[in-house]
Amino acid sequence: MLYKLGGTILVLVGLVAGGVGTAAAGAPLAPAATPTPGPTLTCPPALPVSGGVTAATATSLTVTYSMLLTPPCGYNPPVTVTLFAGQSDAQQWLNPVAEAVSGPERSGKVTLDGLTPDTAYWFRFSADGRHDPYVIGTGRTAAVAVCTATAAIDSAWSGGFVATVTVRNVxxxxxxxxxxxxxxxxxxxxxxxxxxxxxxxxxxxxASYNGTLAPSGATTFGMLVSGAPPTGIALTCAR
Incomplete structure (x- = not known):
């Protein structure tokens, strides 16, 4: 485009929209590129992936568990162990008979007390407000002890020993x-x-003559054994 100013001719060059440089007046700007969204990181339910009864008394069961926590999750919510009297109740989470809560450890154990001797129970886990949908375990309390047995090594040599065992009604x-x-x-x-x-x-x-024992009563038996003398013998006594 030419303009004459006095004796001088001015040349103005127009800017073409879409050319190199600034867009022409009134032309729309190209939209910014939309970033591709990355994967959404979510925490899975913080629930035990394994567990079982590791100790039992006549009135208690100890349940040990381990949890699986994956990045980005780093929390350790307390784990609740719920006990049921029957397998059907455990499957439906009905009529719990005992419950105990662990500390916030990734692996730990809880002991549930006040149970009936020589009785089967089923347990399930929950954590962070969620029920574990898979793990259903079982355990049995011990029978009430009716007798004890303790051994004493009376004499020993390289190839054998003599022991006396005391049986007591408890x-x-x-x-x-x-x-x-x-x-x-x-x-x-x-x-x-x-x-x-x-x-x-x-x-x-x-024997036929020493099977009857009054409460706190005791009897003994002896044995000659071949083999290396032990440092002790762990005995179990039952009716």
């Missing part, structure tokens, strides 16, 4: 028969036994 009622069992560490074998009747190489029952 219940409130008269005991009319008892059985003592244990687990040998190696190839031990009973060679001779007195005041008891052998029931294999690692269990004996009472």
């Amino acid at each position: 219940g409130a009622e008269t005991l009319t028969g008892w059985r003592v069992s244990w687990q040998w560490l190696g190839g031990e074998r009973i060679l001779s036994l007195w005041n008891a009747v052998a029931q294999g190489d690692s269990a004996v029952g009472n």
Whole structure:
């Protein structure tokens, strides 16, 4: 475009929309590029992925659990263990009989007390307001002890030993028969036994004359055993 100003001719060059430089007046600006959204990071339910009964008494069960927490989640909510009297109740989360809450540990255990001796229970987990939909475990409380058995090594040598075992009634009622069992560490074998009747190489029952024990009453039996002398023998006594 030419303009004459005095004796001078001015040349003005117009800017073409879309050309190099600034867009022409009134032309719309190109929209900014839309960024591609990344994946949304969410925390999965903080629930145990495994657990089981690791200890039992006549009136309690101890349940141990472990949790799986993945990035970006770093929280450790308390875990609740709920106990049920039947498998059907456990499946439907109905009629809980006991409940205990752990601390905020990724792995831990809880003990549920006040239970009935020699009884099966089912347990389930919950955490952070959610019920675990998969894990249903079971455990059984121990029977009430009616007797105890303790062993004393009377003499020992390189190839054997003699032991005396004391059986005691620790219940409130008269005991009319008892059985003592244990687990040998190696190839031990009973060679001779007195005041008891052998029931294999690692269990004996009472003789006909010493099976009845009043509350707090006790009796003994002895055995000659071949094998390396142990430092102690862990015995289990039952009716």
